[in-house]
Amino acid sequence: MKAIQLIAHGTPASSCSCVELPEPEAPSAGQITIDIQAAAINPADLLIFEGRYPGPAELPANVGIEGAGIVSAIGDGVTEFKIGDHVLSMGRANWSEKVTADVNQFIPIPKELPWEQAAQLKANPPSAHLMLTDYVELQPGDWVIQNAANSAVGRHIIAFCKSRGLRSINIVRRDSLIEELSALGADVVINDSGDLGKIVREKVGQDANIPLGIDAIGGTSTLQMANCLSNGGKVVNYGFLSGEPCQMTPTHTIVRGLSLHGFWLVGFMQRSTREQIISLYQTMSNAFIAGELNVPVEAEYSLDQINDALAHAHQENRQGKILLRP
Numbered sequence: 001m002k003a004i005q006l007i008a009h010g011t012p013a014s015s016c017s018c019v020e021l022p023e024p025e026a027p028s029a030g031q032i033t034i035d036i037q038a039a040a041i042n043p044a045d046l047l048i049f050e051g052r053y054p055g056p057a058e059l060p061a062n063v064g065i066e067g068a069g070i071v072s073a074i075g076d077g078v079t080e081f082k083i084g085d086h087v088l089s090m091g092r093a094n095w096s097e098k099v100t101a102d103v104n105q106f107i108p109i110p111k112e113l114p115w116e117q118a119a120q121l122k123a124n125p126p127s128a129h130l131m132l133t134d135y136v137e138l139q140p141g142d143w144v145i146q147n148a149a150n151s152a153v154g155r156h157i158i159a160f161c162k163s164r165g166l167r168s169i170n171i172v173r174r175d176s177l178i179e180e181l182s183a184l185g186a187d188v189v190i191n192d193s194g195d196l197g198k199i200v201r202e203k204v205g206q207d208a209n210i211p212l213g214i215d216a217i218g219g220t221s222t223l224q225m226a227n228c229l230s231n232g233g234k235v236v237n238y239g240f241l242s243g244e245p246c247q248m249t250p251t252h253t254i255v256r257g258l259s260l261h262g263f264w265l266v267g268f269m270q271r272s273t274r275e276q277i278i279s280l281y282q283t284m285s286n287a288f289i290a291g292e293l294n295v296p297v298e299a300e301y302s303l304d305q306i307n308d309a310l311a312h313a314h315q316e317n318r319q320g321k322i323l324l325r326p
Helices: 045-051 124-133 152-163 176-182 196-205 220-226 251-254 265-270 274-289 303-315
Strands: 003-005 016-020 031-040 068-074 086-089 098-102 106-108 143-148 167-172 188-191 212-215 234-237 259-262 298-303 323-325
Touching: 003 303, 003 323, 016 303, 031 086, 045 303, 068 098, 106 196, 106 274, 124 152, 124 212, 124 265, 124 274, 143 152, 143 303, 152 167, 152 176, 167 176, 176 188, 188 196, 196 220, 220 234, 303 323
Parallel strands: 143 167, 143 212, 167 188, 212 234, 234 259, 298 323
Antiparallel strands: 003 016, 031 068, 031 098, 031 323, 068 086, 086 106
16 A cells, blocks of 8 residues: 655655555444545645654654545544545545544545545635634625735635625735736735735725734734724734744734634644534535535646645745545
8 A cells, every 4th residue: 555654854845655455354343444536735644744744753754634525434433424424534644545443534425526626725715714703793895904825725715704794805815816816706815015004905895894914924924914904903813934933012802802813623623523514524525516616626636646736835936736546
């Protein structure tokens, strides 16, 4: 059985290797085995390989945050799944031909959901959804501002805002993205330069309600986003692409009543019931099936091509996700 293992922390393209492992034994009681059909390369995977994000305690280790597949074997006592069911794997070793784990490590997904979308279901869609619902009671017509708007999470936020009657302000770093994101339904797209607070208010008006900012970058980008928010607004930080701590001033927090919150999908999972998690992923699956969400795939690679796949995933000017197809 082929699988991708993290051998040593370093650059993504040099940190992993495709290895041949023994075929997994039949699943034990309470376990199932799935054949992985597709797995996405997530930015968090790259951070793990670089040693900048929580990962395996010991190396070498099987890796891969996202993956979806077909149930191929069932252990004694399992009643929730049957052979042939489509599932999402919630473990973190999904870049493999097969995965065996306890039944609670898998979530049922509809067979109507294409594999290239199922492979992207685990992390980004629920993150976008929860950041829009769990911090501010947004009303139709409210504005949401986000940076890294061309990311997968950013594109999901644009789509959710459009379908929910919200308006989005989207910060990017390339003029070439303005037309592309506008075509997806972004209301305002701004190149990240100059006095962002002033530019945003010129675009949407001084009285526009901007109660929520979604920050993937940290550092001074958090500060610039805070300058755009209405009094009492909230910045939700879910990434640190700058590598720098989030910045806000006493004027933001004391005088204007702004607040900074961190979002981590793992935290949501830890405090939620299995029923709540299944319901969340059913909602996300339905959003893909209905066409509300769609993320293009730029390229697919076999496990043997992992170094090429990781190098491609690390490129800044990609137009879609990179998938592994075991």
